[in-house]
Amino acid sequence: MSLPLHRIARAGLLALGLAAGTAMAQTAICYNCPTEWADWGTQLRAIKARTGVTVPPDNKNSGQSLAQLVAEKASPVADVTYLGVTFAIQAQKDGVVQAYKPAAWKDIPDGLKDPAGQWFTIHSGTLGFMVNVDALRGKPVPKSWADLLKPEYKGLIGYLDPASAFVGYVGAVAVNEARGGTLDNFTPAMDYFKALSKNEPIVPKQTSYARVLSGEIAILLDYDFNAYRAKYKDKANVAFVIPSEGTVVVPYVMSLVANAPHAAEGKKVLDFVLSDEGQALWAKAYLRPVRAGAMPKEVEAQFLPAAEYARAKSVDYGRMAEAQRAFSDRYLKEVR
Numbered sequence: 034m035s036l037p038l039h040r041i042a043r044a045g046l047l048a049l050g051l052a053a054g055t056a057m058a059q060t061a062i063c064y065n066c067p068t069e070w071a072d073w074g075t076q077l078r079a080i081k082a083r084t085g086v087t088v089p090p091d092n093k094n095s096g097q098s099l100a101q102l103v104a105e106k107a108s109p110v111a112d113v114t115y116l117g118v119t120f121a122i123q124a125q126k127d128g129v130v131q132a133y134k135p136a137a138w139k140d141i142p143d144g145l146k147d148p149a150g151q152w153f154t155i156h157s158g159t160l161g162f163m164v165n166v167d168a169l170r171g172k173p174v175p176k177s178w179a180d181l182l183k184p185e186y187k188g189l190i191g192y193l194d195p196a197s198a199f200v201g202y203v204g205a206v207a208v209n210e211a212r213g214g215t216l217d218n219f220t221p222a223m224d225y226f227k228a229l230s231k232n233e234p235i236v237p238k239q240t241s242y243a244r245v246l247s248g249e250i251a252i253l254l255d256y257d258f259n260a261y262r263a264k265y266k267d268k269a270n271v272a273f274v275i276p277s278e279g280t281v282v283v284p285y286v287m288s289l290v291a292n293a294p295h296a297a298e299g300k301k302v303l304d305f306v307l308s309d310e311g312q313a314l315w316a317k318a319y320l321r322p323v324r325a326g327a328m329p330k331e332v333e334a335q336f337l338p339a340a341e342y343a344r345a346k347s348v349d350y351g352r353m354a355e356a357q358r359a360f361s362d363r364y365l366k367e368v369r
Contacts, residue, residue, distance in 0.1 A: 060087045061298040064098035064114040064290075067091065070240040071156070071258060071285070072318035073115075076306065079314055084301045092239055095120040095199035102129040102290065111290045112299030117199025119354035121152035121286045130288035133300060137307040140324045145284055154284040155306050156320035158256035159345045160200070160207045162274040163263065168251035175252060177277040178208050182228050191235040191250035195226075196361040196369070198238055203283050204254040205360065206353060211278035216349065216356045219363060226368045236369075245271070257336065261319035265335055275341045282345045284323070 068074030068090045077088050093101065095117045102111060106129055116124065124130045125147060134150040146153035162181075164174050172185055181190055195201035209215075209222035235241075235250055242259055244250045246269050260273035287306060293299050305311045312327035319335070322328060336342070 059085050059298065060089070061112040061295050061302050062091070062110055063088050063302065064091055064101060064111045065093045065095055066115055067093075067240055069242045071158075071315070071320055072262060075318065076311065076314050079310065080302055080305050083310065084305055086298045086301050088302060094193070094197055094239055096197040097238070099124055099127070099129070103127050106291070109290050109292050109294060112293040112295045113287055113289055113302050115155075115285065115287050116152070117203065118152070118154070118284045118286050118350045119202065119357050120199055121147075121288055122351060122354035123357070124288060125151045129291050131291040131293070133289040133303060135300070135307050136304045137312075137324060141307070142323070142325075145323055146286075152286045152288045153307075154286050154323040155311075156258075156315045156322050157282055157284045158258050158320060159275065159282045159342065160203050160254065160256060160280050161260070161276060161345075162272075163245055163253045163255040163260040164272045164274060165245050165248050165251050166270045166272055168245075168248035174272055174274060176274060178211055178225070179278070181252065182225075182232065184232070186252065187232045189251035190229065190232055190254075191237065191241055191244070191252065192254040193241065194236050194238045194369075196364050199283075199285075200240075200255060201236075202357060202360065203281060205364070206348065207254075207276075207280045210281060210346070210348070211276065216352045219356070219360050222360075223363065223367050226364070230368065258319040258321075261335060265319070273337060275337060275344050277344070279344045279346065282347055284350070285320075 066073045066077065066088060073090065077090060081087050098114050098116060099120050102114060102124060130151050132150040141153050162175060166174060169189065175181055175186065192204050193201035195205040205222045208225050209219050212221040212225060214221035241250055241253055245253050246263055246267060257273050260271055263269045263271040287303055289296065289299050289303060307324065312322040312324050315322045316328045316332050319332065
């Protein structure tokens with residue numbers, strides 16, 4: 034006995050709808066998970082393989098992600114987000130993230146997580162100079178913040194927009210602290226960027242890893258993990274420099290988005306990045322995983338010596354977050 038055509042069509046549409054629903058249920062949207070940055074590409078593939086959740090890559094920076102989350106607050110699109118810690122603190126204030134304590138919550142040190150679970154560190158990095166030695170064309174590798182002001186480096190320097198990208202703001206905090214400023218006084222940083230403008234720096238908004246490898250940018254204010262990845266994985270002639278005057282170390286964090294449309298899948302993602310396997314993947318990408326003991330000794334041996342890292346300091350990240358908006362406004366007025 035054959036079914037009427039309209040019932041066959043309806044059954045087909047229902048099947049398609051169920052299939053689409055299943056596919057959608059296995060997708061989590063992450064803001065600011067670009068494949069080039071921090072080897073997110075490997076992490077996203079592992080998430081898919083281990084949890085069945087597909088996370089499409091997303092090339093926003095922290096500032097762009099926060100702006101999008103705020104714009105979409107009434108009808109969220111993202112499920113999770115990855116942010117520099119100051120942007121996460123602001124996201125919490127803006128009410129665009131919600132509490133979730135992932136499976137490895139107890140292993141995250143106090144001070145590197147919001148007590149309620151609105152954000153938590155997954156790894157950290159140290160700000161310095163990522164240098165494509167070949168692109169210097171015989172010029173010496175710079176060793177200090179002062180070196181970057183020398184005319185010989187004109188056109189060779191890049192830094193991400195401090196008014197938008199977290200790594201850009203970290204660079205500003207680092208040079209400000211190194212030159213005698215505080216989180217209440219950014220005048221040394223402003224003076225520095227004004228002086229640096231004579232060297233015609235390139236100031237992109239997004240991660241510029243590929244632009245360093247190609248030689249388009251010879252010296253980039255960036256993290257140790259990107260420099261080590263370029264040197265050891267991509268076999269590029271790249272050096273990492275911790276400037277002699279000092280620098281800062283900062284955490285990168287993740288959050289579950291408030292009213293996330295696929296919260297269950299988002300939670301699976303957050304659990305994975307803090308799992309033994311997820312933390313090992315960060316370590317293999319030369320990030321310092323937040324969980325103690327997750328860094329293999331053979332990987333740590335490829336880092337600069339501990340004596341070099343002694344010049345990298347933590348700061349009051351809450352105060353750093355409070356100062357960010359005023360800094361950005363001032364930078365836009367005085368430098369850009």
